[in-house]
Amino acid sequence: MLTHALPFTATDPLELVHQHIAQEPQPPHLLNSSIPIPLSRIVQKLLIKTAEDRYQSADGLKADLELLLDKLKNGNEKLEGLDDFVAGEMDRNSLFIISQKLYGRKAEVKQLTEAFRRVNEQGITEFVVVRGYSGVGKSSLVSEMQRPVIESKGYFVWGKFGKLVLT
Numbered sequence: 468m469l470t471h472a473l474p475f476t477a478t479d480p481l482e483l484v485h486q487h488i489a490q491e492p493q494p495p496h497l498l499n500s501s502i503p504i505p506l507s508r509i510v511q512k513l514l515i516k517t518a519e520d521r522y523q524s525a526d527g528l529k530a531d532l533e534l535l536l537d538k539l540k541n542g543n544e545k546l547e548g549l550d551d552f553v554a555g556e557m558d559r560n561s562l563f564i565i566s567q568k569l570y571g572r573k574a575e576v577k578q579l580t581e582a583f584r585r586v587n588e589q590g591i592t593e594f595v596v597v598r599g600y601s602g603v604g605k606s607s608l609v610s611e612m613q614r615p616v617i618e619s620k621g622y623f624v625w626g627k628f629g630k631l632v633l634t
Contacts, residue, residue, distance in 0.1 A: 469510060470498040489618040491516070503546035505535055505554075512554040527558025572608055579612050587619055 474492035477483040492514050496507035509531050515521045522528045531554055538546050575597075582593050597605050609625050616623040 469502060469506075470495045472498055474514060485617060485620065488516075489614060503535070503549075505546050505549045505552040508552060508554040509535075522555055523558050523560035527555055530557035531555065572604065572611075575608055576611055579608070580615065583612060583616060583621075587621065 475486040494507045495510050496502045496504050582595050586593050599605050613623050
């Protein structure tokens with residue numbers, strides 16, 4: 468509504484889905500130069516892909532908007548002097564939420580990334596198996612590869628299986 472444009476445009480539904488998953492929308496101030504950069508940063512924070520990087524509370528968003536409103540009321544129509552404005556600085560979450568980011572798996576992510584790079588660049592086929600005990604984060608590790616694959620317009624397919632024990 469602010470820019471009078473959708474964040475993504477595509478005629479093909481699959482391309483539109485790809486854009487929503489893999490691309491960041493253009494900052495509003497680049498689409499409409501009359502939009503102040505601090506307001507553009509607030510909108511960008513609202514559109515971030517990962518939920519934990521977006522505003523965590525309405526109070527945080529309200530605090531940012533009130534800051535900008537105060538500047539406007541004091542005659543600063545272009546919101547000048549807010550070059551260092553960081554959206555969400557006053558944002559706090561009242562709930563304890565465990566981050567969904569993957570930690571301590573750089574080596575494994577690197578191996579999967581290298582396998583994907585080889586397949587993507589050399590056109591070869593590889594089969595990758597990720598194994599380990601239940602609950603060690605195999606699914607989270609594999610999910611880390613989804614975004615790079617989709618960004619390069621590849622197909623991301625994964626599955627799970629367990630041992631079948633007959634008695």
